[in-house]
Amino acid sequence: MKQNSLWKDAFFRLAKDKLALFSLVIVLIYFLVALLSSMGLLASTWSQEVGASNLPPSLEHLFGTDIFGRSVLQKVIRGTQVAMSVGVAASIIAIPIGVLLGAFAGYFGGWIDDFVTWLYTTFSSVPNIMLLISITLILGKGIFAVYIALGATSWVTLCRLIRGEVMKHKEREYVQAAGAIGGGHMRKLFRHILPNVSHIIIINTSMQFQIAIKSEVILSYLGLGVQGEPSWGTMIDDAKLELVRGVWWQLAGATVAMFFILLAFNILSDALRDALDPKLKGK
């Protein structure tokens, strides 16, 4: 019987799960929309008036218009760009920090481990939203601050998981074998151990991504997030005043957009874990 590699195997298992595949497609669509929007090919005219103030959804304006007569659909698309960019940026910041700190702590132990453990326990002891608010207050408001704030808070889980896995792996035979043929610490860590724990990064990122999206919405809702750009959070903030007048479409647009991406990410990260985690193999 031919043995597939871990990745190939995982892919086949993922492909068997129709729901997960569907979620993957949704996530890819969101990415595509965000990409097109950031290139100015979609929703570049979001700030322009397309009709009267607060028009309900119709064939002409699919999601209706907001208080200034701007298209809610375009705002949702633009909000998608903001949300996805926050997810990506937060991951780009969090992954290197989490992986490196976790790997070093797990592999070397001793004072490095003490230090890293102290660092992440300190970080995680502060309620996340408080930390986010204080970071945005220090850095000034705006999307850049949101990137940094979310990046700086979301590495903790990844770091902890990687540290644990590396600790487990460093005693394994294949690592000892690598040492026996003369591999140094760095080689053992980066060539041998990390590839074997990399599935954790993928699973964790897909989970962190949706947390980042949610946090961005919360921050923007509180007025601490993006400024002067549509965000799902500010749309919901607008809606809380408009709802009494029966203007529900901004809330609906933002929530529906958020709902699908969060659901898709949730299903996908579940499926990824099933597919990639060796412990769940054969289940």
Add this chain to the structure above:
Amino acid sequence: MKSLVLVLTGVLLLSVGCSKDRSFDERELHLISPEKIAGFDPIQISDMYSGNEAGKVYEGLFEFHPYKRPYELIPNLAAALPVVSADGLVYTFTLKKGVKFHDSPAFPDGKGKEFKSDDVIYSIKRLGDPKLQAKGWWLFDDKIAGLNEWRDKNSALEASNYAEEIEGLKKIDDYTVAIKLKRPYPQFLYALAMPQLFIVAKEAVDHFGKEFLNHPVGTGPFVLPVFEQTNRIVYTKNPTFREKFFPSEGEEGDDKLGLLADAGKKIPLVDKIIVDIIVESQPKWLGFQKAKADLLEIPKDNFDSAVVGGKELAPDLKAKGIRLFANAMLDVTFFAFNHDDPTFKANKKLRQAMSLAWDRAEANKLFYNSSAIEAQSVIPPGLGGYRKEFKNPYVKFDLEQAKKLLAEAGYPKGKGLPTITVQTRNETVARQIIEHFAKCQERIGIKVKVGMNTWPELINKVTKRQHQLYTMAWGADYPDAENFLGLLYCPNSSPGSNGSNYCNPDFDALFKTATVLQDSPERSSMYEKMNEMVAIENPWIFGFHRTKFYLSHAWLKNFKFMEFNHTQFQYLNVDLEVKKELSKKF
């Protein structure tokens, strides 16, 4: 297990349903403050919300009559109106006797001391103390003989020397003070009614030190031992408050409205004031609907459900006994350019272009239900200096001219102009106003961004000149247009009230001449000239003079709209019978 959970939930729901946080034994006044309070130190107050809170604990020498209109100044801590010397420079005040400060650990034995002339002199000196950088200093800057000299001398010292006597502040006896002015200052008595001139006790300032702003110790009708930055402030009646009685006179018709029913009664009339700080509109509206607040300024999005046809109260509210008050305000909203910023300072055309690009009619409709008046300049209607016929050529919506001026300003189609950040309050409507403004500016190619701040943060940014453009409203402190024109007077620049740091020598010269005159047609025409001179310079983008709409519940008695309302609360009353009866409907 599941059934237990169900039972528990049921009990919980039931208890919530039965509990009423309304009490009918104590007269409680429930009010809403729409902003966080920046502390209780009178000299550092620069906004009406903090002034309103300080006015519950502190008092000044004078106050405005709660019912008479036009506004009339009446003695509060002073025993009578002052005796003024023939040259109009020396004011002799007699003070009320037997007025006690609140009981506080700051005093020996914790018993409040008696209010005397030393406290008046101390409070005025404190406003001028260079170490404290009082935000209210503009009121007395260059006004009182010897005070500026004292200020300058002390700025070099380690600590200000309060023992030194000042020529203009003379204690005649414990209950008489003579204040000498440098030059006539017709607004002087108005200033003495303002929160910045509330009387504080030296003992309390010394005792609490830096924490003084959180430990108000005044002579006022209510006490608040400690102020904490929470969302609820609870004041209780001051047990040692002097004999002060409800006025028996008001504007014509006030007695028919029942406003004077409590005439002759000892005030304050309520036992407790509970102020909830609620920034957002919807919780305010819902709180009022549930009778958790007695008085409410109608939020813009609820306007249509509260007021029918722009005038009449909605029937469902009327059925609950709710009353509607509509009042034109003595105020102006504006976007102020920071003239420290070279982009705006030297570029009048840029400022004018931005003014022309703003669609005020649309903003009025979106944010004020078309009830506001477009401001042509700084002075609101109702004050001498406002001329109805005057139209500012840059207060209109004209994109073509805006584009032309922008090109002449050196930024054709906005090219080369950096993104401009407008600082505002962190609140949904405040943000929407800027978003609308940004949308308008984008049409001529100017990029505008929102900067959101808590109220104290915003004031701080303006005071420290860390802004490009900020938006705010100015409400009259007293019925004199000087109060508005002073917002553009150069010596009032930040940390004073001129947050735009605008300087215009011609304007300043006129201001100096006009503001020492007593109210007269001559002065009004000078005010008009200044108002119109500054209008076309556009140091601000002029916004609106607003109309305020209030709703009050039937049990709230004696409420009459008041522009200078920081002392109004002591006159309000709650009819517990009516409240008990009506509360079944909520």
